[in-house]
């Protein structure tokens with residue numbers, strides 16, 4: 001059989017479980033996962049290679065109506081990955097109460113085959129799952145519908161089989177040892193951002209960006225320095241916490257994630273910096289990698 005390769009985009013609302021699925025499919029923790037919506041801000045490629053095929057997955061930010069320029073950039077990345085897709089996986093939460101018209105609108109115009117994934121069935125019952133499947137069947141007539149639990153890796157293999165069956169015949173797009181388009185600095189910054197999303201409430205996570213200012217690689221130890229950027233002095237105080245306690249917690253957990261990811265000891269230094277309104281300023285968004 002000849003070689004197959006293609007781009008598979010995972011699209012859906014915030015919190016549907018896209019990053020959890022991508023990690024389950026790729027078998028690595030490429031995308032950070034938190035209980036808060038809008039955790040993923042960039043399109044991230046995760047690549048699965050075998051001798052016979054190459055699947056290039058795109059995890060994408062959740063579809064929202066953008067309220068500020070950072071979110072506009074996030075939605076450009078969603079559109080880009082829909083345009084590129086050979087196959088689209090539409091991720092939906094079985095318990096989603098709102099209609100998903102904004103997601104469906106974005107998919108219009110795409111000719112790529114569509115599979116719908118009804119996720120989090122571990123938090124549902126047979127009757128509801130059946131109703132959801134019937135709903136999506138009628139609404140979009142997809143090529144396939146899967147009831148899954150990304151978290152418990154339930155039905156993941158059926159999705160993989162479907163994808164491989166539907167991949168176009170094509171030579172590999174990337175070298176076969178290539179697993180992602182992102183570098184170690186990106187993953188390091190994401191592991192810090194993950195802790196900011198987990199440890200703080202309200203607007204702090206959404207007002208935060210993480211910049212790696214120094215990354216010195218060693219055989220047994222990586223030395224990493226990072227700046228956590230917030231929008232206001234009040235946020236800086238919350239981030240640091242009384243006697244620096246909160247920042248210490250972020251640093252400890254982020255360091256542990258990094259040690260596991262890089263399989264090295266990590267020395268991590270964190271600084272907090274205020275850049276007023278960075279999420280709305282094109283020059284900062286560009287500098288932070290959001291505008292292409």
Ligand SMILES: Nc1nc2c(ncn2[C@@H]2O[C@H](COP(=O)(O)OP(=O)(O)OP(=O)(O)O)[C@@H](O)[C@H]2O)c(=O)[nH]1
Nearest residue numbers: 015016017018019020037038039040062149150151
């Ligand atoms: N119970 C249950 N929870 C899940 C499942 N899949 C994902 N989750 C949880 O849902 C939350 C959101 O998961 P993510 O994978 O970050 O969702 P996402 O769609 O990438 O979110 P955004 O980055 O906001 O677009 C996390 O707390 C996950 O653990 C599932 O199958 N069952």
